[in-house]
Amino acid sequence: MIVVTLTKVPKSLKGDLTKWYQEIQTGVYVGNVSARVRDALWDRIMENIGRGEATMVYNAQNELGYQFRTTRQDRQVVDFDGIPLMMHLKEATGGVKHGFSDAAKFHRAKVMMRNAGGKSHPSTKKLTAVSLDIETTGLDAVKDAILSIGAVKRGPDGQMVQSYQLIKGAQEIPAGITALTGITSEQLNEKGVSLTDGLRTLQAFVGDMPVVGYNLRFDEGFLRAAFKQVGQPSLSNRFIDLMPLVKKSNKFLDNYRLETVLADYGIENTSPHHALSDAQATFSLASKLKEKQLF
Secondary structure, three states, X not given: XXXXXXXXXXXXXXXXXXXXXXXXXXXXXXXXXXXXXXXXHHHHHHHHOOOOEEEEEEEOOOOOOEEEEEOOOOEEEXXXXXXXXXXXXXXXXXXXXOOOOHHHHHHHHHHHHHHHHOOOOHHHOOOOOEEEEEEEOOOXXXXXXXXXXXXXXXXXXXXXXXXXEEEOOOOOOOXXXXXXXXXXXXXXXXXXXXXXXXXXXXXXXXXXXXXXXXXXXXXXXXXXXXXXXXXXXXXXXXXXXXXXXXXXXXXXXXXXXXXXXXXXXXXXXXXXXXXXXXXXXXXXXHHXXXXXXXX
């Protein structure tokens, strides 16, 4: 049994969910689908949720018999000795954008005119999020493995902080992947850490901050499978995929590959297909999108 609650989401998303779940009350959906379909539907919710909120509860093999996910900014899913708990946060993470009424827009326009003399505009606020990118042996989150994890954020002093890990694994790295990423089996054996240690380090680095990425559904799917593989609870942070935002604001690009988008925004990526370099470039992209108030 799966229960999904939605608030303030686009009508199109609600209509989409009724193909799989039954709406038993406004914003409350109940259904019984496979874990694979469930995860795919959660990805669809995350992609189309807009500024709304979603919570999913589903059967799981733990002491309570269920697990949950949520996008709520005032809650965080935590694991307490194998028991999932919903922790109330004193301060909501991620921030909520207000002022979408006509009156608010008119007021904002007046403020912009007053600030035209050189005062700072609210859109210049610095991005508070972790940019994430991973490299893998292939495209299948179930069969393939994570090779490296790169993450970037801004520290309390305003300086950029980074995390980069090579992940040891039992799989042979395909020659095409080595040519693309530069990662070899020898590098993993010499410098790599275990998947368990790598995920723990990532969790500590991310904390409760929102996570941004480009085509983030891909990374999120691999991370979810990896956390499941090592028996750890997955990240419950808010995930913000920049690809849909770029597609919405830049409708006439030739394509939406990361390198094309970065070039359009004037961002240099010194080492494409290197997890840390991609994460750094994606952080710059996220900062520019935030300046445009796209999230």
